[in-house]
Amino acid sequence: xxxxxxxxxxxxxxxxxxxxxxxxxxxxxxxxxxxxxxxxxxxxxxxxxxxxxxxxxxxxxxxxxxxxxxxxxxxxxxxxxxxxxxxxxxxxxxxxxxxxxxxxxxxxxxxxxxxxxxxxxxxxxxx
Amino acid sequence: xxxxxxxxxxxxxxxxxxxxxxxxxxxxxxxxxxxxxxxxxxxxxxxxxxxxxxxxxxxxxxxxxxxxxxxxxxxxxxxxxxxxxxxxxxxxxxxxxxxxxxxxxxxxxxxxxxxxxxxxxxxxxxxxxxxxxxxxxxxxxxxxxxxxxxxxxxxxxxxxxxxxxxxxxxxxxxxxxxxxxxxxxxxxxxxxxxxxxxxxxxxxxxxxxxxxxxxxxxxxxxxxxxxxxxxxxxxxxxxxxxxxxxxxxxxxxxxxxxxxxxxxxxxxxxxxxxxxxxxxxxxxxxxxxxxxxxxxxxxxxxxxxxxxxxxxxxxxxxxxxxxxxxxxxxxxxxxxxxxxxxxxxxxxxxxxxxxxxxxxxxxxxxxxxxxxxxxxxxxxxxxxxxxxxxxxxxxxxxxxxxxxxxxxxxxxxxxxxxxxxxxxxxxxxxxxxxxxxxxxxxxxxxxxxxxxxxxxxxxxxxxxxxxxxxxxxxxxxxxxxxxxxxxxxxxxxxxxxxxxxxxxxxxxxxxxxxxxxxxxxxxxxxxxxxxxx
Numbered sequence: 028x029x030x031x032x033x034x035x036x037x038x039x040x041x042x043x044x045x046x047x048x049x050x051x052x053x054x055x056x057x058x059x060x061x062x063x064x065x066x067x068x069x070x071x072x073x074x075x076x077x078x079x080x081x082x083x084x085x086x087x088x089x090x091x092x093x094x095x096x097x098x099x100x101x102x103x104x105x106x107x108x109x110x111x112x113x114x115x116x117x118x119x120x121x122x123x124x125x126x127x128x129x130x131x132x133x134x135x136x137x138x139x140x141x142x143x144x145x146x147x148x149x150x151x152x153x154x
Numbered sequence: 155x156x157x158x159x160x161x162x163x164x165x166x167x168x169x170x171x172x173x174x175x176x177x178x179x180x181x182x183x184x185x186x187x188x189x190x191x192x193x194x195x196x197x198x199x200x201x202x203x204x205x206x207x208x209x210x211x212x213x214x215x216x217x218x219x220x221x222x223x224x225x226x227x228x229x230x231x232x233x234x235x236x237x238x239x240x241x242x243x244x245x246x247x248x249x250x251x252x253x254x255x256x257x258x259x260x261x262x263x264x265x266x267x268x269x270x271x272x273x274x275x276x277x278x279x280x281x282x283x284x285x286x287x288x289x290x291x292x293x294x295x296x297x298x299x300x301x302x303x304x305x306x307x308x309x310x311x312x313x314x315x316x317x318x319x320x321x322x323x324x325x326x327x328x329x330x331x332x333x334x335x336x337x338x339x340x341x342x343x344x345x346x347x348x349x350x351x352x353x354x355x356x357x358x359x360x361x362x363x364x365x366x367x368x369x370x371x372x373x374x375x376x377x378x379x380x381x382x383x384x385x386x387x388x389x390x391x392x393x394x395x396x397x398x399x400x401x402x403x404x405x406x407x408x409x410x411x412x413x414x415x416x417x418x419x420x421x422x423x424x425x426x427x428x429x430x431x432x433x434x435x436x437x438x439x440x441x442x443x444x445x446x447x448x449x450x451x452x453x454x455x456x457x458x459x460x461x462x463x464x465x466x467x468x469x470x471x472x473x474x475x476x477x478x479x480x481x482x483x484x485x486x487x488x489x490x491x492x493x494x495x496x497x498x499x500x501x502x503x504x505x506x507x508x509x510x511x512x513x514x515x516x517x518x519x520x521x522x523x524x525x526x527x528x529x530x531x532x533x534x535x536x537x538x539x540x541x542x543x544x545x546x547x548x549x550x551x552x553x554x555x556x557x558x559x560x561x562x563x564x565x566x567x568x569x570x571x572x573x574x575x576x577x578x579x580x581x582x583x584x585x586x587x588x589x590x591x592x593x594x595x596x597x598x599x600x601x602x603x604x605x606x607x608x609x610x611x612x613x614x615x616x617x618x619x620x621x622x623x624x625x626x627x628x629x630x631x632x633x634x635x636x637x638x639x640x641x642x643x644x645x646x647x648x649x650x651x652x653x654x655x656x657x658x659x660x661x662x663x664x665x666x667x668x669x670x671x672x673x674x675x676x677x678x679x680x681x682x683x684x685x686x687x
Contacts, residue, residue: 045505051512054519117501117508119549138508139541141534142572 037153038064040082040110042073042100044092052086052115055145069093070100077104084133084152089116089123101130111152115140161245171239185239188232195229198222213275217268224261227254359471367470369453371426374398382472385449387441411438411446418451425453428463436475448479493553500548507541528610532652535569535606539598542568547591555686558594558624559584565598566605566622573609576616584624587632593684596659597634603652603659604636604677612640612675630683634665637676 039056041063043049053063064080067073069092077085085104089097101112111133116123119137127135133152136144159165174180199222206218231254234247276284359366365382375395383392386406396402410418414437421435432454438446450473457467511534518530542565550556562584570580589597601622608620623635656677660667665681 045509045512047509047512047516048505051515054515117504117545117548118497119545120497137545138504139511139538139545140508141511141538142568144568144571 036060036062037083038062038080039149040065040067040073040076040080040085042067042070042085042091042097043088043115044068044090045088048088052145056086056149059146059149061149070095070097070103073097073100074103074107077108077110081108082110084149085110085112086149087112087114089114089118089127096126098126098130101132105130113148113152161249162241162243164242164245167242167244169238169240169242170235174239181239185236188235192229192232192236195225195232198225214268214272217264220257220261220264224254224257227257230254363473365472367451367453367472369398369468369470370395370466371398371464371468372459372466376403382470385447385472385474386439387443387445387447389442406439409440411440414438421451421453425455425468426465428455428458428465431455436479446476447474448476449473450475496553497548500544500553504541504544504548507537507544511537511541532606535572535602536599538568539565539602540595543591543594543598546594555588555590556594558587558589558597561594561598562601562622562624566601566620569602569605570609570620576609576613578609578613578617579619581619581621582623584622585626585632587624587626587683588686589684590686593663596662600656600659600663600679601634601636603655607652608636608638608640608675612638612642614641626683627680631680632683634679634681635676637670637674639674642672642675 039061041049041052041056043052043066046068049066049068053066056063061084064082065076067076071093073085073087073091076082085101087097087101091097091100097114101114104110105112112130113134113136114127114130114132115136115138116127117138124135134148136148170184171181174184202218202222202225206212206215212218227250230250231247234243234250237243238247358364359381363381365385366379367382368377370376374397376398377395378386378390378392380392383390386409388406388409390396390402390406407415407418418435418437421433424430425433432452434450434452436448436450438448440446451470453468453470455465455467456469458465514530514534514537518527518534521527521530542561546556546561547553563582566580566582570576570578605620605622608618612618612620618638618640620636620638623633625633625635627633657667660679660681663679663681665679668678668680670676670678
């Protein structure tokens with residue numbers, strides 16, 4: 028499926044502990060013409076997949092199963108892999124926003140996500 | 155011989171005339187002289203009797219009677235001298251002489267001692283003099299009496315005046331007295347009222363379990379009553395004046411929770427400076443047994459220095475509010491818990507809507523029929539509207555209401571932006587309006603439906619503009635307008651799900667729905683302003 032020698036199709040890693048949401052994000056990303064290199068549901072899994080696939084963009088849910096949240100994973104991935112991280116959060120609370128800003132995110136999307144929001148965010152992150 | 159014979163005609167004796175030898179000249183001389191003497195003597199007692207009878211005021215009247223008797227006796231001796239010239243009745247003559255002698259002796263014996271007393275009797279000259287003096291005195295007395303009468307008249311006048319003034323003064327005094335009595339009654343009533351309010355105050359203090367802290371700031375001393383002393387819980391003496399900066403009160407302040415000292419100090423400073431009439435402070439204090447109490451402490455200025463305005467006396471009321479403070483802490487915790495739970499619920503609803511959206515998206519990918527795809531796409535926009543309402547609620551401070559204006563902005567922009575390949579311009583002009591879930595959900599769905607209609611049917615060229623306005627009209631009425639400048643008669647003339655939704659939700663909102671078709675298409679809804687509790 029993945030051919031490193033092929034034209035550089037941007038890789039996107041999707042991190043969300045809700046399968047249906049992750050899957051629908053994946054469908055939308057593929058529809059945009061990008062490659063979904065993996066779907067993770069925990070911070071640990073996300074970091075491992077990021078190391079393995081070095082994605083250009085990570086769509087990161089803030090609330091994750093396990094003892095580490097999406098911000099923990101994003102900081103690790105940002106520092107170790109250098110991927111752009113777009114947070115997807117259900118909360119607009121100041122505490123969550125402050126937590127997200129610790130990672131200098133490439134974008135923040137608030138649920139519910141609709142229409143062109145996702146496309147715009149990913150295209151902006153990829154520059 | 156009888157005694158009478160012996161006295162009247164003693165035998166052997168001769169009449170006195172015989173001694174005179176019956177010489178007619180001698181006999182006549184004796185008889186005549188004795189007769190005249192006797193007559194004179196008999197007349198004197200008569201004169202005396204008359205005098206005594208006329209002069210009733212004479213002193214020693216009995217002397218006159220004695221003289222009368224003695225002279226009468228003398229007269230009788232002379233009569234007997236005549237009788238014995240011819241009859242030798244020497245016994246009777248002797249007896250009469252004896253009586254005369256006895257009367258004479260008695261008179262003489264009584265007269266001598268009487269001399270000083272009779273001499274002492276005032277003489278007529280003296281009496282005249284006395285009388286004249288008396289007359290003068292009488293005149294003088296009359297004059298004095300006259301003066302006295304005048305003086306009495308004046309005195310009577312003065313007395314009348316005095317009485318009048320006394321009456322006047324008495325009446326004034328009565329009035330004053332009445333006023334005084336009334337004032338006393340009022341004072342008594344006021345005293346009664348004061349006592350009653352004292353009792354009420356005491357009852358209120360007891361009932362409310364209020365402690366009293368008196369502050370004599372000028373005198374640098376303070377006093378707690380029993381309840382206040384108990385409240386502090388560190389064994390402070392009750393009803394005793396303590397120095398405000400003395401060891402007992404300083405020790406007590408050291409029991410105040412360090413976090414609450416600033417509050418307490420600020421209130422204390424404001425009160426002392428006189429910048430506030432009353433202050434209230436709440437603080438925790440550690441009792442001797444190690445437990446903490448919440449105390450609410452009110453203080454009010456009673457007296458202040460007229461020059462500086464600083465408080466010189468203050469009264470404080472203390473209340474142990476530990477129960478209330480604990481209840482408040484519990485309530486706050488419960489409220490925080492409630493907010494957390496509500497946010498969680500909104501979050502989960504939103505997340506589930508996102509999952510449904512995901513499912514629809516996945517389903518749409520498997521559907522080839524364009525009509526079915528469009529129907530699924532329509533469902534997605536409706537679900538988005540529902541999710542966005544919950545996102546607003548999560549972000550609202552009270553978790554119940556939010557301003558619908560930014561919601562309408564975000565909703566309509568994302569729906570318009572979500573329509574692929576369109577160059578439709580959107581203008582939103584929404585007045586701020588605080589709404590709850592029951593208003594926001596139908597309005598959100600309505601607007602979604604109307605905009606989706608316009609996007610699908612109004613602009614065959616893919617170009618045009620849509621305008622959304624929300625305005626307050628009459629008090630209690632808002633007007634929502636969704637209009638486009640497209641070809642008109644777009645959707646509502648075609649019975650379908652969209653039309654049913656619009657009609658039904660308008661009814662649910664008690665909105666008057668009107669449509670203006672051509673130019674463009676305009677839907678106007680006039681509805682009552684939502685009532686926010």
